[in-house]
Amino acid sequence: MTAIVLPRPNRRLPLPLVVGTAAVAWLAAWMLEAPTADWITFTVLGLTHESHLGETLAFLLEDLPKVLLLLTGIVTLVTLIRGFFPPERVRPLLVGRGLVPGSFAAAGVGVITPFCSCSAVPLFIGFVEAGVPLGVTFAFLIASPMVNEVALVMLWGLFGPGIALAYMAAGLTVAIVGGLVIGKLGLERYVEDYVWALQGRPSTAIAIRLTWADRLSDAWAYTRSLVRKLLPYLVIGIGLGALIHGYAPTDLVATLGGRANPFAVPIVVLLAVPMYSNAAGTIPIVQALLGKGLPLGTTLSFMMAVTAISLPEFVILRRVIKLPLLAVFIGVVSTGIIAIGYLFNVLVS
């Protein structure tokens, strides 16, 4: 296929200069923010390390910039990388594979492929008409919004590799098992008939050649909109964390959602149904919940449910699949998420 090269307007600033300046500014901010926060709290305001207010303020001044820096830096980089793996490009990897290898591959590429729930329907049709098996398509649809690398890197940066890898393993398991179950059940007749009637069409979109300037400005635009959306939650989430850190830790959440309550996992999953956010958006809430002593399994269930169980996405998917298949999809995903929650609560104690 010949590449489509579109004309571009002249950019005013040379690209290496913009990237270099941004990188230096980021590094400087990263190294200076903790000492600056300490200096303001303890030297300028004269608060002592022993005082609750001093500890709380240092925590707030230190953590908010830290999370913001992590977010902007990592999200920009990761968005830039995943721009190279649009669904149009990964689809050929999944065509003509058996259910088992296909489901594993689909869950794997689902991690790196960018996904927006408003693309769910064209993506579903595009996969199915190209000959990707139904179960494999669902493995991708489950994994893509739930396990994305932005969430993984954020979890890694804030809570360490253990929780990040646990979340990834859990999400991939739900996606693979979900794909296998849906594939084995043979539910092809519950896909709307018109989907099968469509002719397989090669994708024209992958032929478009993007410049580095395009990719960088796309990544930066995405990061800006994500940070703008997250900022209020971050302030609230870290604000709560700061209060807990400085003052006596409250165990209200821990009592309600803790081990003593055997229904905690299904309850948080139900609570998550009306909430919809992309995976990165749940991080501040996860931080607050873990900080309040909610067990890891329950917290992971909550995070997975917020990202994977979304009412608007189900309404959109109803345009391509009939109710029984939609019900099986919702059932398999929620059961998987609840099972993972219990499993982690038992394993990590």
Place this chain on the structure above:
Amino acid sequence: MKTIEVLGSGCANCNRLEANAREAVIMAGVEAEVVHVTDPREIVGRGVMSTPGLVIDGRVVSAGRIPSAGDIAVWLSDPS
């Protein structure tokens, strides 16, 4: 008279792209109509899986991203 099609289900990103396209028409000073295509069959039929997509006179110029009004204006003025 050029035809610009915005492919998308009416999500926030698709609406932003449509706004950019309308701005581009004014910037480029060309005559063009902007249509929003929401039928998933039509979208896939144009070879696009990731929305929002942009089609100018039947040619897919972008998918899964939001090009700026400036970029779209250049494409609109492109004679090819």
